[in-house]
Amino acid sequence: xxxxxxxxxxxxxxxxxxxxxxxxxxxxxxxxxxxxxxxxxxxxxxxxxxxxxxxxxxxxxxxxxxxxxxxxxxxxxxxxxxxxxxxxxxxxxxxxxxxxxxxxxxxxxxxxxxxxxxxxxxxxxxxxxxxxxxxxxxxxxxxxxxxxxxxxxxxxxxxxxxxxxxxxxxxxxxxxxxxxxxxxxxxxxxxxxxxxxxxxxxxxxxxxxxxxxxxxxxxxxxxxxxxxxxxxxxxx
Numbered sequence: 001x002x003x004x005x006x007x008x009x010x011x012x013x014x015x016x017x018x019x020x021x022x023x024x025x026x027x028x029x030x031x032x033x034x035x036x037x038x039x040x041x042x043x044x045x046x047x048x049x050x051x052x053x054x055x056x057x058x059x060x061x062x063x064x065x066x067x068x069x070x071x072x073x074x075x076x077x078x079x080x081x082x083x084x085x086x087x088x089x090x091x092x093x094x095x096x097x098x099x100x101x102x103x104x105x106x107x108x109x110x111x112x113x114x115x116x117x118x119x120x121x122x123x124x125x126x127x128x129x130x131x132x133x134x135x136x137x138x139x140x141x142x143x144x145x146x147x148x149x150x151x152x153x154x155x156x157x158x159x160x161x162x163x164x165x166x167x168x169x170x171x172x173x174x175x176x177x178x179x180x181x182x183x184x185x186x187x188x189x190x191x192x193x194x195x196x197x198x199x200x201x202x203x204x205x206x207x208x209x210x211x212x213x214x215x216x217x218x219x220x221x222x223x224x225x226x227x228x229x230x231x232x233x234x235x236x
Contacts, residue, residue, distance in 0.1 A: 005048050007055035012062075014051065016044075024050045026058060032066035034058060068227070077116065080106065081229045082123070083130070084179025091115070120233070127176035128152050131183070135169070138187050142210055144194065156234055159221060160186040162193035177229040178221055185217035 001016045014034040019025070024047055025037040038047045051058070079088050089106045097110035099119050108115035135150045149168040161170040169190045175183050188211040196203035207214055 005051055007052050007059070009055045009059040012051060012055060012058055016047070026051065026054055028058065028061050028065055030065060031069045032062045034062060068224075077228065077232050079228075080232060081177040081226055082126075083176070084182070086225075116232070120235075123176060123233070124152070124154075124173060127173055130176065131171050131187075134180075134184060135171075135187055138184060138191060138210075142188075142191060144191060146194065148191075148194070154234060156230070160190040162190040164194055164197055174226075174230050174233050175221075177226045177233065181213070182217045182220050185211050185214050186221075188214065 002013065003016055004011055004013045012034060014026075014036045017035055017037050018040050019037040020039070021037070022039050022042070024042065027035045027037070029035070036047060036051060077089060079086050081087070087101075087104060087106050089108060091112050092107060092109045094109040097114050097118055098107075099109075099115060099122055100107045106119065108119060131152055132150055139148065146167060149166075151168055151170045152173055153170050154173040156172070156174070159172050159175060162168075163170070169187070171186065171190075175186060189207055192203060192207040192210060195206050211217070
């Protein structure tokens with residue numbers, strides 16, 4: 001249900017959604033749209049009082065998200081990050097679709113959209129191979145004896161996921177844009193979940209024993225310089 005509320009910081013338009021949680025949550029999407037999750041038993045007046053209390057933060061971040069979204073949608077993919085390094089992309093008109101890497105430049109021949117699709121397939125295959133290499137190296141380093149599987153998914157909502165019941169670790173394809181230490185930090189994080197399933201204090205003790213600089217690498221994952229690469233990888 002789309003609703004509007006007037007606040008001291010401006011009009012906030014939001015999509016009200018029911019949730020099983022008694023906690024009211026505000027979420028701002030990449031395009032600047034606002035969703036408010038509230039239990040059906042919570043009076044609308046209480047929900048809007050909560051929104052009003054967060055109005056300055058909501059309005060500020062809606063504006064930032066809209067600006068960033070517009071910029072990304074108007075940007076041409078003229079470079080891409082791979083393992084934390086920025087590579088220029090050169091487009092060459094041709095009848096045949098080809099992708100090549102020469103002297104630190106990615107060259108795309110043929111119709112640009114089709115060439116970008118081919119590049120993405122190559123990038124996905126490279127990511128699977130690189131992630132598996134680091135996965136096996138880290139598994140051996142920290143002495144994991146269990147038979148653990150690895151899967152690569154093209155998702156935005158998480159960097160990594162560990163299903164400790166099915167014994168499989170999943171990594172986001174977006175990680176291939178990040179530097180090697182940041183990628184490793186996510187792999188260490190998921191291996192730590194094999195010992196401690198949730199994010200309690202003991203979990204971080206295990207994780208930091210594996211990766212002492214974890215928090216520094218985690219911060220680098222969200223660097224805005226990767227935004228255009230992420231948009232291309234996600235296909236959105």
